[in-house]
Amino acid sequence: MTPPPASAKTTRWSWRSQAFRALAYQVLAVGFIGILVWYLAHNTATNMRQRGIQSGFDFLLGTAGFDIGESLFAFDSGESYLQAYLVGVTNTLRVALLGIFLTTVLGTLLGIGRFSRNALVRGLCRVYVEIFRNIPVLLQLLMWYLLCTELLPDMANAWELGPLFLSKGGLNFPIPVWAPGHAMAAWGLLLGLPLAWLWRSHAKNRFNATGVPRSMVWAPLAVVLACGLIAWLLGGAPSETNRPFRGEFAIENGGALTPEFLALLIGLTLYTAAFVAEVVRGGIQSVPQGQAEAASALGLSQSHSMRLVQLPQALRVIIPPLTNQYLNLTKNSSLAVAIGYPDVVSIANTAINQTGRAVECIALIMVVYLTTSLLTALLMNWYNARSAIQER
Amino acid sequence: MSFQKLKSVAFATAVFGAVAAFPAHAGKTLDAIKARGQVICGVHTGLAGFSAADSNGKWAGIDVDMCRAVAASTLGDAEKVKYVPLTAQARFTALQSGEIDMLSRNTTFTLTRDASLGLSQTAVVYYDGQGFMVPVKSKIKSAKQLKGQTVCVQSGTTTEKNLTDFSKANNLNIKPVVFEKLDAVEGAYFSGRCLSYTTDASGLASVRNKSAKNPADHLILPELISKEPLGPLVRRGDDEWAAIVKWTIFGLLEAEENGITQANVDDLKANSKDPVVGRILGSTEDTGKLLGLDKEWMANAIKATGNYGEIFERNVGPKSSLQLPRGLNNLWSKGGIQYAPPIR
Numbered sequence: 001m002t003p004p005p006a007s008a009k010t011t012r013w014s015w016r017s018q019a020f021r022a023l024a025y026q027v028l029a030v031g032f033i034g035i036l037v038w039y040l041a042h043n044t045a046t047n048m049r050q051r052g053i054q055s056g057f058d059f060l061l062g063t064a065g066f067d068i069g070e071s072l073f074a075f076d077s078g079e080s081y082l083q084a085y086l087v088g089v090t091n092t093l094r095v096a097l098l099g100i101f102l103t104t105v106l107g108t109l110l111g112i113g114r115f116s117r118n119a120l121v122r123g124l125c126r127v128y129v130e131i132f133r134n135i136p137v138l139l140q141l142l143m144w145y146l147l148c149t150e151l152l153p154d155m156a157n158a159w160e161l162g163p164l165f166l167s168k169g170g171l172n173f174p175i176p177v178w179a180p181g182h183a184m185a186a187w188g189l190l191l192g193l194p195l196a197w198l199w200r201s202h203a204k205n206r207f208n209a210t211g212v213p214r215s216m217v218w219a220p221l222a223v224v225l226a227c228g229l230i231a232w233l234l235g236g237a238p239s240e241t242n243r244p245f246r247g248e249f250a251i252e253n254g255g256a257l258t259p260e261f262l263a264l265l266i267g268l269t270l271y272t273a274a275f276v277a278e279v280v281r282g283g284i285q286s287v288p289q290g291q292a293e294a295a296s297a298l299g300l301s302q303s304h305s306m307r308l309v310q311l312p313q314a315l316r317v318i319i320p321p322l323t324n325q326y327l328n329l330t331k332n333s334s335l336a337v338a339i340g341y342p343d344v345v346s347i348a349n350t351a352i353n354q355t356g357r358a359v360e361c362i363a364l365i366m367v368v369y370l371t372t373s374l375l376t377a378l379l380m381n382w383y384n385a386r387s388a389i390q391e392r
Numbered sequence: 393m394s395f396q397k398l399k400s401v402a403f404a405t406a407v408f409g410a411v412a413a414f415p416a417h418a419g420k421t422l423d424a425i426k427a428r429g430q431v432i433c434g435v436h437t438g439l440a441g442f443s444a445a446d447s448n449g450k451w452a453g454i455d456v457d458m459c460r461a462v463a464a465s466t467l468g469d470a471e472k473v474k475y476v477p478l479t480a481q482a483r484f485t486a487l488q489s490g491e492i493d494m495l496s497r498n499t500t501f502t503l504t505r506d507a508s509l510g511l512s513q514t515a516v517v518y519y520d521g522q523g524f525m526v527p528v529k530s531k532i533k534s535a536k537q538l539k540g541q542t543v544c545v546q547s548g549t550t551t552e553k554n555l556t557d558f559s560k561a562n563n564l565n566i567k568p569v570v571f572e573k574l575d576a577v578e579g580a581y582f583s584g585r586c587l588s589y590t591t592d593a594s595g596l597a598s599v600r601n602k603s604a605k606n607p608a609d610h611l612i613l614p615e616l617i618s619k620e621p622l623g624p625l626v627r628r629g630d631d632e633w634a635a636i637v638k639w640t641i642f643g644l645l646e647a648e649e650n651g652i653t654q655a656n657v658d659d660l661k662a663n664s665k666d667p668v669v670g671r672i673l674g675s676t677e678d679t680g681k682l683l684g685l686d687k688e689w690m691a692n693a694i695k696a697t698g699n700y701g702e703i704f705e706r707n708v709g710p711k712s713s714l715q716l717p718r719g720l721n722n723l724w725s726k727g728g729i730q731y732a733p734p735i736r
Contacts (some may be wrong), residue, residue, distance in 0.1 A: 051629060069569050070567075077557075133639050150583050156585050337572045338572065342570060350548070352481065358484075
């Protein structure tokens with residue numbers, strides 16, 4: 001008879017071994033979740049088959065057959081559902097990206113405003129935050145939309161603000177007519193970037209060598225713009241614009257922002273900015289008072305102290321909760337269905353009704369939001385790692 | 393526990409999961425209704441003349457009367473209905489999942505819905521068509537003048553697609569503004585966000601009557617751009633139940649054709665010598681038995697709601713607040729296209 005395997009080995013795989021137990025629990029947990037997911041998917045598929053409900057993602061290639069009120073690129077009802085989804089996704093991203101940008105600017109200003117020496121500014125910022133973060137965002141959206149559609153004049157009697165028209169039809173503005181000169185200008189701007197970068201590193205070196213502060217922001221910006229301007233002039237300085245004018249019933253021609261888009265953008269920005277303001281305030285408060293005192297002892301002005309000493313340190317505390325607010329804004333944009341903006345949820349709603357593929361369409365919405373959220377989080381994590389304290 | 397034991401537990405769990413994944417097939421709809429003592433009927437959340445609840449929570453309308461007639465023919469009591477108000481989007485899922493027994497919610501019959509949703513269309517209750525409403529002050533007289541204009545429309549309807557087809561066929565480049573809720577569409581139209589509002593002509597009349605400050609300020613354009621046959625749907629796979637709903641509606645039409653009304657139904661049941669009337673009311677032949685119902689199934693339904701003509705007059709006809717003409721929905725013998733197969 002062969003002797004039993006080494007006792008060390010048997011005890012290792014016994015229930016008494018903590019490592020084994022930990023592994024077993026994990027396998028069990030993963031297995032249980034796997035079975036649950038499989039059960040739900042299988043059950044749904046079986047039920048749908050039994051009831052004769054067709055399923056599958058093949059409908060995405062079929063003709064959509066419905067129009068979309070606004071899109072960044074031309075969409076025709078003869079194109080596929082996939083194309084319609086893309087329009088919805090770009091509409092969602094358009095409002096999310098613009099919203100994130102505006103929210104960051106407004107929220108940061110409000111957050112800093114709460115440390116102002118001016119009591120009025122401090123008070124106003126506080127009142128703003130308390131009002132806007134305590135009213136449900138859906139109500140705010142409906143309020144802005146009602147304001148847009150009830151208070152503004154009819155399309156036939158639009159307010160004329162210089163070249164702009166404002167009415168229930170939205171904001172109409174002139175857009176440049178495409179000409180090769182514009183492409184030149186774009187190339188000029190691109191070319192300006194490395195030049196600006198060269199200038200900036202030169203200015204930095206000078207500053208490090210002599211201690212004389214040089215413009216690090218405005219001068220490089222001027223370089224970029226100058227390059228663009230020169231290229232535009234070289235391209236024949238095209239200045240023809242497509243100006244809106246009063247048509248029989250509505251404003252025609254020109255570019256337009258619909259009231260749905262405006263209401264959604266304003267509503268989401270103002271709401272999220274209140275949260276961002278609190279995040280920024282918390283971040284700044286987390287920087288020890290001694291830092292500000294040290295800065296002023298060195299003779300830095302209050303704005304320099306804020307910009308060069310306090311904010312960079314506060315960023316480390318600010319970024320993770322700020323990421324949350326960005327994600328919230330993106331996800332809240334799905335409330336657009338309430339005010340008729342054709343975001344991805346609205347398009348999916350229509351697709352569900354035309355094709356009856358509810359499970360597939362909902363799954364697609366989830367994938368879209370999951371992807372955008374994960375990408376945002378990834379980007380912000382990278383930025384967070386960059387601005388974290390470099391331990392040496 | 394050994395690894396072996398663990399494996400057998402995992403296996404048992406897997407087997408359990410697989411078995412539970414095949415639920416037992418539900419009993420027949422009619423049996424379930426009889427056991428429950430109630431017909432569960434999906435209706436509109438509020439469309440005057442079709443299905444709307446009054447201030448006392450009592451439902452009324454053509455679609456509601458279909459629910460009542462079916463409840464009367466199956467359970468002998470038109471009050472035994474539970475109404476489930478549904479949005480345009482939730483309606484099919486509610487029926488597919490078995491939450492409701494029938495969907496009587498001004499729903500258009502189309503090929504896609506018949507062939508791919510696992511649902512069966514029964515009989516047409518209202519022949520409708522999609523129209524446009526505009527403010528009178530816009531001076532628009534024809535839908536073809538809507539070139540490049542905004543039109544408010546509700547999502548989850550056949551309306552959206554019809555609008556696109558019409559726009560494309562006439563090269564109008566209409567811009568749709570799509571809302572999920574009826575209130576939101578109405579609000580957007582009446583506030584002037586859209587120049588026009590499009591849905592089924594009957595729906596336009598209903599909205600104009602209910603929500604406009606002054607109904608005379610709004611014009612329903614003459615063009616009807618689609619065919620919208622509206623009627624109840626049931627789940628596919630229970631043909632007996634589909635037959636009951638279908639024949640109850642046919643019965644209401646047959647009753648009008650043969651002069652049976654809410655007022656004279658009892659009298660005719662006792663005294664009529666007409667064999668057709670006798671068959672419909674179950675006084676001579678038992679037609680109900682073939683459907684699995686009482687002998688007096690149709691008599692009960694007519695007693696509860698009146699015949700089709702009475703239902704139409706009461707809810708949407710010229711004397712009601714909607715004032716819709718009978719038009720296509722008149723009997724075939726009177727110039728319309730409502731033609732029911734005979735009960736025999």
